[in-house]
Amino acid sequence: MNGEWVESETGALIEVENPANPDEIVASYQSSSAEDATAAVEAAAAAADDWAATPGPERGRILREAGTLLAERNEELTDCLIAEESKAYAEANGEVQRAIDIFHYFSGKAADPGGTVKGPSSPNQNLYTVEEPVGVVSLITPWNYPIAIPAWKLAPALAAGNTVVLKPASAAPGVAVEIARSLDKAGLPDGVINVVTGLGSTVGSGFIGHDAVDAVSFTGSSEVGQMVYEQATDAGKRVQTELGGKNPTVVTDSADPADAADIVANGGFGTIGQSCTACSRAIVHKDVYDEFVAELVDRAESIDIGPGSDHEMGPQVNADELDSTLDYIGIAEDEGATLAAGGGVPEGEEVESRYFVEPTVFTAVDTDMRIAQEGGFRSSHRGPQGE
Incomplete structure (x- = not known):
């Protein structure tokens, strides 16, 4: 949070087991509190104006560097994903590569945020639109694509000039944490990305309910997604839900x-x-x-x-x-x-x-x-x- 690795006051940990060998604990992560969620949102809000004012090409440079750093650790990240989710090697490695590709793709899009010029109805007028960041974006992601889905949400949000709070799934948060590490090493300013591990009922709900959060993107079940949608829209936030299918x-x-x-x-x-x-x-x-x-x-x-x-x-x-x-x-x-x-x-x-x-x-x-x-x-x- 805010450019630092912060210990939660709860002192509680979430242990991640190896699905192929449940007796083996492969990693432990903080089970953060509602106060941690609030601090993360406040850090993102404090950084929002400066990041929005950062030129698109500079935002893109940071995203490209982060993608390159992920690429240098491809095998390490693949091993982490397999250990926490036990996806087959080819699928895990392919997912890591997809995340790398996503960051490289949006590094180019950051330099061209768009906008349109229209024909005015009166003389001596200019009529045009300017694309602006939404503000603080809350991302809540599942474990089944633990690096690809965070990348799908993070890269375009950052490219567009938004700051982010991210809660990865507790079953496999490791690769999402490593995305944050790569962005930090690539030079992302403090507070632009804030990753908080913990229970959805505590951290996720804390993100959605905070007044400073402007948009919410959630991938998960239809049942939970409906609750997310109602909570976010009732508060006037933009919301995107990607739910289950048949x-x-x-x-x-x-x-x-x-x-x-x-x-x-x-x-x-x-x-x-x-x-x-x-x-x-x-x-x-x-x-x-x-x-x-x-x-x-x-x-x-x-x-x-x-x-x-x-x-x-x-x-x-x-x-x-x-x-x-x-x-x-x-x-x-x-x-x-x-x-x-x-x-x-x-x-x-x-x-x-x-x-x-x-x-x-x-x-x-x-x-x-x-x-x-x-x-x-x-x-x-x-x-x-x-x-």
């Missing part, structure tokens, strides 16, 4: 069933299925249905499951997420869907007593079944009301 892939009769199965498997089982944009439904034409199902089941059953560092598919992020997934598998069976693949916890020394679940395929799913309508995430996107 995303279908439509497979037509002209589709190649094998290609379609590849697409659905990648969309459904990639990132351990823990994505709000994951493909969770396939709507398949009857003429290719049987062949498509056979192809998809084959792909589900061939996925290599184990710790993300050296396997194709890692574990669920925590016990709550695993329980939620298994609960929905049970609900689907109780409602009459046909289990075609997976559906349980895998066996083997490397995966027992941990948070792994088999890639699962259901067929004969009616549109009124809960698995056809509900995302099923219990903890993947929890926001200000708790982690």
Whole structure:
């Protein structure tokens, strides 16, 4: 906060466990207080005018340098992401690279904030618009893309001249903290970015409710997002919510069933299925249905499951997420869907007593079944009301 690494007066810590080995604590972070959240917002507000007045090219230079610093630590950040979330190496490394690309992209956009010139209706007049920063922006991000989503929100906010308070998800805050470290090293002025780790009910709600916060960007569940939206709009703030989905892939009769199965498997089982944009439904034409199902089941059953560092598919992020997934598998069976693949916890020394679940395929799913309508995430996107 305000350019310094500050100890919270709470003295409490949030311990982050390795999802592939829950007995291993990989990191500890401060469980900050409402007072810490307030101090962060006040630091951002104090820095807002000077940062808004900083020329766009200078803002862009800092963003580019931060991206370069992240690039120099690509492997280190990948290891941190895998340790805290256990995403497969290729996915984790790709996400880190995406964050780097985002900072480099918006470094160029910072020099050209836009504005328009209009034709006036009267002589001897100039009519034009000027883009100005909103002010202090509060960002609340989830664990399923712990470096990409903070980068998606941070880079454009900073490029446009806003100051930021960020609360990363408690399950995997490490890479977001390292973004702040890189921005600080790149020369970002004190108070422009302030990262506060802690519970959403304390820190996130403190950010949203503070009078000095002008805008809120939240990624999380629909239930929590609705509360965020109402709290922010009631206070007259701008608000952006990116919530859960139930995303279908439509497979037509002209589709190649094998290609379609590849697409659905990648969309459904990639990132351990823990994505709000994951493909969770396939709507398949009857003429290719049987062949498509056979192809998809084959792909589900061939996925290599184990710790993300050296396997194709890692574990669920925590016990709550695993329980939620298994609960929905049970609900689907109780409602009459046909289990075609997976559906349980895998066996083997490397995966027992941990948070792994088999890639699962259901067929004969009616549109009124809960698995056809509900995302099923219990903890993947929890926001200000708790982690």
